Amino acid sequence: MPFTKTQFPGLLIFEPKVFGDNRGYFFESYNQKVFLEEKIEIDFVQDNQASSTFGVIRGLHYQLEPYTQTKLIRVLSGSIIDAVVDLRKNSPTYGKAYTIELSAENKKQLLVPRGFAHGYSVISETAEVFYKCDAFYNKESEGGVAWNDPLLNIDWRIPTENVKVSEKDSIYPSLENCKHNFEFNG
Numbered sequence: 069m070p071f072t073k074t075q076f077p078g079l080l081i082f083e084p085k086v087f088g089d090n091r092g093y094f095f096e097s098y099n100q101k102v103f104l105e106e107k108i109e110i111d112f113v114q115d116n117q118a119s120s121t122f123g124v125i126r127g128l129h130y131q132l133e134p135y136t137q138t139k140l141i142r143v144l145s146g147s148i149i150d151a152v153v154d155l156r157k158n159s160p161t162y163g164k165a166y167t168i169e170l171s172a173e174n175k176k177q178l179l180v181p182r183g184f185a186h187g188y189s190v191i192s193e194t195a196e197v198f199y200k201c202d203a204f205y206n207k208e209s210e211g212g213v214a215w216n217d218p219l220l221n222i223d224w225r226i227p228t229e230n231v232k233v234s235e236k237d238s239i240y241p242s243l244e245n246c247k248h249n250f251e252f253n254g
């Protein structure tokens with residue numbers, strides 16, 4: 069079964085079957101049939117790709133309704149610590165953070181439902197991250213939570229004294245002061 073549940077409802081680890089041989093490997097990085105077999109029906113509409121160097125943190129970001137995004141995240145090269153925070157107000161894991169190492173080597177993917185803030189740190193020299201989204205980018209609906217919120221206590225596994233973040237990522241509020249939350253649909 070290519071999907072592994074986490075303690076966070078709807079947050080799944082996806083590990084497609086990898087076909088290795090003396091040339092290298094092949095795998096279907098996404099196949100709608102595999103998701104539909106598990107009753108996971110997502111209409112992805114946008115693919116994103118970002119390259120970052122060691123010590124970068126991007127996040128923790130979300131988009132507000134009606135532009136909330138489900139994301140399927142994987143790493144094309146290098147390694148990241150992928151982090152999500154459950155912002156679904158009635159979820160049993162509301163306010164909790166989850167982290168996982170995603171890498172070109174482990175070929176793991178993370179399926180992040182709508183209602184989570186998402187970010188990642190780069191723990192290799194460089195990392196290229198690719199993710200599918202089921203809603204379009206909408207700058208005006210962007211929001212975020214502080215990557216260094218002490219209550220979230222995310223272990224980014226990089227030295228944070230000289231972390232590389234964008235200007236907007238250095239001014240997002242802590243979760244406690246974040247005025248946004250989302251519906252939880254079980």
Ligand SMILES: Cc1cn([C@H]2C[C@H](O)[C@@H](COP(=O)(O)OP(=O)(O)O[C@H]3O[C@H](C)C(=O)[C@H](O)[C@H]3O)O2)c(=O)[nH]c1=O
Pocket residue numbers: 116118126127129130186187188205234
């Ligand atoms: C996200 C996005 C950005 N852009 C433009 C806007 C900026 O001119 C430039 C860089 O955007 P930003 O600094 O917001 O990129 P990230 O910091 O990687 O943002 C992402 O970081 C975390 C990890 C996420 O999960 C989100 O997908 C997204 O918020 O790309 C676009 O044109 N389309 C897009 O979908």
